[in-house]
Amino acid sequence: MEKARPLWANPLQFVFACISYAVGLGNVWRFPYLCQMYGGGDFLVPYVIMLIVEGMPLLYLELAVGQRMRQGSIGAWRTISPYLGGVGLASVVVSFFLSTYYNIINAWAFWYLFHSFQDPLPWSVCPLNGNRTGYNEECETASSTQYFWYRKTLNIAPSIQDSGGVQWEQALCLILAWLVVYLCILRGTESTGKVVYFTALLPYCVLVIYLVRGLTLHGATNGLAYMFTPKLEQLANPKAWINAATQIFFSLGLGFGSLIAFASYNQPSTNCQKHAIIVSLVNSSTSIFASIVTFSIYGFKATFNYESCLNKVILLLTNSFDLEDGFLTASNLEQVKGYLASAFPSRYSEVLPQMKNCSLESELATAVQGTGLSFIVYTEAIKNMAASQLWSVLYFFMLLMLGIGSMLGNTAAILTPLTDSKLISSHLPKEAISGLVCLVNCAIGLVFTTEAGNYWFDIFNDYAATLPLLLIVLVEIIAVCYVFGLRRFESDLKAMTGRTLNWYWKAMWAGVSPLLIISLFVFYLSDYILTGTLQYQAWDASQGQLVTKDYPLYALAVIGLLVAASTMCIPLVALGTFIVRCLKRGDTAPMA
Amino acid sequence: ISHVLVCNVTQRVSFWFVVTDPSKNHTLPAVEVQSAIRMNRNRINSAFFLNDQTLEFLKIPSTLAPPSDPSVPIWIIIFGVIFCIVIVAVMLLILSGIRQRRRMSKGPTEVDDSEDKCENTITIENGIPCDPLDTKGGHINDAFLTEDERLTPL
Numbered sequence: 001m002e003k004a005r006p007l008w009a010n011p012l013q014f015v016f017a018c019i020s021y022a023v024g025l026g027n028v029w030r031f032p033y034l035c036q037m038y039g040g041g042d043f044l045v046p047y048v049i050m051l052i053v054e055g056m057p058l059l060y061l062e063l064a065v066g067q068r069m070r071q072g073s074i075g076a077w078r079t080i081s082p083y084l085g086g087v088g089l090a091s092v093v094v095s096f097f098l099s100t101y102y103n104i105i106n107a108w109a110f111w112y113l114f115h116s117f118q119d120p121l122p123w124s125v126c127p128l129n130g131n132r133t134g135y136n137e138e139c140e141t142a143s144s145t146q147y148f149w150y151r152k153t154l155n156i157a158p159s160i161q162d163s164g165g166v167q168w169e170q171a172l173c174l175i176l177a178w179l180v181v182y183l184c185i186l187r188g189t190e191s192t193g194k195v196v197y198f199t200a201l202l203p204y205c206v207l208v209i210y211l212v213r214g215l216t217l218h219g220a221t222n223g224l225a226y227m228f229t230p231k232l233e234q235l236a237n238p239k240a241w242i243n244a245a246t247q248i249f250f251s252l253g254l255g256f257g258s259l260i261a262f263a264s265y266n267q268p269s270t271n272c273q274k275h276a277i278i279v280s281l282v283n284s285s286t287s288i289f290a291s292i293v294t295f296s297i298y299g300f301k302a303t304f305n306y307e308s309c310l311n312k313v314i315l316l317l318t319n320s321f322d323l324e325d326g327f328l329t330a331s332n333l334e335q336v337k338g339y340l341a342s343a344f345p346s347r348y349s350e351v352l353p354q355m356k357n358c359s360l361e362s363e364l365a366t367a368v369q370g371t372g373l374s375f376i377v378y379t380e381a382i383k384n385m386a387a388s389q390l391w392s393v394l395y396f397f398m399l400l401m402l403g404i405g406s407m408l409g410n411t412a413a414i415l416t417p418l419t420d421s422k423l424i425s426s427h428l429p430k431e432a433i434s435g436l437v438c439l440v441n442c443a444i445g446l447v448f449t450t451e452a453g454n455y456w457f458d459i460f461n462d463y464a465a466t467l468p469l470l471l472i473v474l475v476e477i478i479a480v481c482y483v484f485g486l487r488r489f490e491s492d493l494k495a496m497t498g499r500t501l502n503w504y505w506k507a508m509w510a511g512v513s514p515l516l517i518i519s520l521f522v523f524y525l526s527d528y529i530l531t532g533t534l535q536y537q538a539w540d541a542s543q544g545q546l547v548t549k550d551y552p553l554y555a556l557a558v559i560g561l562l563v564a565a566s567t568m569c570i571p572l573v574a575l576g577t578f579i580v581r582c583l584k585r586g587d588t589a590p591m592a
Numbered sequence: 593i594s595h596v597l598v599c600n601v602t603q604r605v606s607f608w609f610v611v612t613d614p615s616k617n618h619t620l621p622a623v624e625v626q627s628a629i630r631m632n633r634n635r636i637n638s639a640f641f642l643n644d645q646t647l648e649f650l651k652i653p654s655t656l657a658p659p660s661d662p663s664v665p666i667w668i669i670i671f672g673v674i675f676c677i678v679i680v681a682v683m684l685l686i687l688s689g690i691r692q693r694r695r696m697s698k699g700p701t702e703v704d705d706s707e708d709k710c711e712n713t714i715t716i717e718n719g720i721p722c723d724p725l726d727t728k729g730g731h732i733n734d735a736f737l738t739e740d741e742r743l744t745p746l
Contacts, residue, residue: 179675183685431689
């Protein structure tokens with residue numbers, strides 16, 4: 001009798017695992033950026049439409065496939081059709097790339113978390129220069145938070161070619177991050193099932209605390225007003241719709257095989273339709289919730305910077321014209337400037353180049369996404385809050401929970417096919433397989449701790465998953481609807497869960513969603529082809545800002561390899577199975 | 593105070609001053625005064641109950657106090673603590689897993705069944721406990737056992 005498949009202790013663990021996986025860093029640092037770029041409150045219109053038309057059907061499909069086949073991605077797709085085992089393999093390869101580079105974010109979160117226990121926070125003050133008469137030059141031209149991120153954390157090289165050595169501090173944090181992930185996946189669903197209670201719920205607690213704090217901050221309303229003012233013309237912009245579709249697609253984590261893996265540990269009678277709707281709704285509402293928090297923090301930071309800029313101008317004018325202290329305020333600044341310009345034109349023209357033009361709009365318009373948002377903009381806002389250590393600890397702890405929750409899904413996508421395969425699981429126990437996977441990923445991840453590591457991280461982040469995933473999900477949908485047969489799948493689902501399949505899902509799976517994915521795919525391909533050479537942002541220490549550079553040839557080769565490694569699995573495995581079958585038919589023919 | 597002359601008083605509290613040498617009856621050169629102020633900045637500040645931010649000497653940049661640098665950076669201490677906790681937890685889980693497997697290999701059949709039942713905790717669907725029969729892959733359905741017993745063998 002074969003060993004029974006491990007199951008989730010209760011359906012709630014499964015829902016929490018999916019939520020914990022889907023609600024990740026993208027909800028916190030990509031959605032607010034998209035909201036800001038594509039019309040604020042109006043972006044919600046394409047977002048919700050895409051959620052209903054694309055997100056929910058695809059999520060339900062993956063959960064249903066996993067629950068029905070009760071195997072990891074490779075086994076599940078091989079069961080659907082022997083030629084499609086390549087789809088599962090492609091999912092595993094993409095998940096492998098993702099888990100390699102994703103954990104470095106957790107390492108950075110650990111680094112910032114450990115540094116939050118100091119007074120003052122290390123990114124709030126600039127270090128001194130050589131003869132202690134002023135601050136470090138790079139820190140002066142950039143800002144203290146940018147300096148801490150680019151110099152102290154990353155120790156970033158000026159370009160991707162100067163690789164430098166491994167930073168031991170980052171390497172230590174990466175090893176710790178992998179140990180924590182290993183601790184959570186060590187015992188399979190038994191341990192993962194308990195960890196997801198924390199990784200799913202704790203971020204919400206922190207977000208609520210931050211919401212209350214954020215809304216009571218001075219200037220938060222500026223940020224919220226800026227975000228939610230609708231810019232109706234963006235609705236006509238096709239980029240808004242494409243970005244909404246892409247955000248839904250990647251935010252739910254479709255195509256990696258993690259959802260199939262999680263669903264395969266379900267009881268067959270679980271109502272996965274209800275769970276699919278719950279998970280996708282929770283994921284989207286978390287995005288919106290997180291962007292409210294982010295924008296109130298933005299508003300606070302922008303107002304703070306604007307007011308300190310004004311104060312600097314006031315101080316400069318007071319000093320140069322020997323005015324009485326307190327005479328100049330923010331309200332009469334313009335008047336007095338006009339008066340001084342007319343009364344003392346020569347001295348005013350001397351002072352004029354030093355006076356910065358302070359504008360609240362330009363402070364708010366600095367739209368940032370990704371690591372820049374979390375580690376530069378947020379830290380800048382946090383350092384100005386009262387009791388900044390507490391807020392910093394809370395924030396990075398939340399980032400950790402989000403990151404580890406997503407890592408659990410990624411590693412499950414890799415481990416489930418491995419533990420399903422009889423060949424490997426008969427020789428090695430579950431703990432050893434998990435340990436090996438973590439070790440290999442950690443070793444490769446050390447590349448991202450070198451001085452040019454952040455540039456390689458950007459390569460993986462931008463190219464390893466985008467195109468291959470679209471292709472994988474497209475093949476998945478076509479496989480289920482047309483190769484396996486929609487009617488057969490429908491009757492299987494009915495036998496399994498006891499509920500008939502709603503016509504809406506059938507319409508979406510057979511028609512609308514594949515068309516959407518094809519159009520997304522075509523758009524991305526044409527975008528890459530039209531842009532020509534790919535470029536990246538490099539940090540220039542002398543200027544204190546990012547500059548655009550071209551990728552060298554070997555980096556382009558790596559990008560091509562990343563995309564090819566996963567997408568080529570699908571046709572290659574199909575071809576291989578076809579050849580093996582032909583050979584077998586050739587062998588058996590003379591016997592018959 | 594008798595050897596310090598104040599002139600060019602302005603509206604804000606700012607002034608020029610020169611220091612005279614009573615014995616030689618001439619003003620001391622600026623460079624000497626500047627270096628003296630640089631060395632004794634603290635004493636002058638505290639005499640006025642001011643600090644570097646509120647009392648500025650033009651052309652004398654204040655040497656900034658470096659941020660306190662403890663011998664062992666704080667982050668390493670916290671890192672070490674969490675690292676040890678995680679390693680201990682991993683060891684515990686691995687050891688308990690090995691012990692469980694050794695117990696399983698000692699008594700295979702009955703322990704296997706109870707292990708199965710323990711792993712697949714009885715789920716309640718619609719208030720009725722469901723035995724995870726389907727996971728055992730199409731074996732004897734307990735509900736029909738009595739029927740078989742009733743049939744007398746030929």
